[in-house]
Amino acid sequence: MTLTFHVVSGAALGTVIGNPVAGFLLGIASHLLLDIIPHGDTGMANKYENKTNKTAQSVAKAYVSIDAAIGIMVLAILSAILPPALTDLAYSLTIMGAILPDLLVGLAELFKRSVVLRKIKTGHFVFHNLISKRFGDIPLSLGLSLQLVAMIIIFDRILF
Numbered sequence: 001m002t003l004t005f006h007v008v009s010g011a012a013l014g015t016v017i018g019n020p021v022a023g024f025l026l027g028i029a030s031h032l033l034l035d036i037i038p039h040g041d042t043g044m045a046n047k048y049e050n051k052t053n054k055t056a057q058s059v060a061k062a063y064v065s066i067d068a069a070i071g072i073m074v075l076a077i078l079s080a081i082l083p084p085a086l087t088d089l090a091y092s093l094t095i096m097g098a099i100l101p102d103l104l105v106g107l108a109e110l111f112k113r114s115v116v117l118r119k120i121k122t123g124h125f126v127f128h129n130l131i132s133k134r135f136g137d138i139p140l141s142l143g144l145s146l147q148l149v150a151m152i153i154i155f156d157r158i159l160f
């Protein structure tokens, strides 16, 4: 899933959890479970892992950067428009848990010699590839469209 979708789903969870520790752990769980759903980025990830294609690597890096920037913008908007009673520590830690797995993948890319980070990255992709590697992925445009629709539904649920 996009980081933006993990932010929105973490925010939705965070408004109802009430407990910071439970929120953090559920945020991580939500990330891993949502990543199981095929969402269209397997082809890009495979091209990125094949280090010979510099253009594909640049595209993947731009995709991740743009996604992270949009995720931060959406989080800023959400935090500004949600009632203050809903944006407590549990809310923040649930969002942090929901984005942590992708942060760790990024760190694993930077610190390739770290055995712990490599194992975490491998574990993350067990979830990510559970269905899409066996049965194929959906087109990226469809994956992004479905995530956008799901985010609009989630926005509607938390705000109204």
Ligand SMILES: [Zn+2]
Pocket: 001, 031, 035, 101, 102, 124, 128
């Ligand atoms: Zn992920």
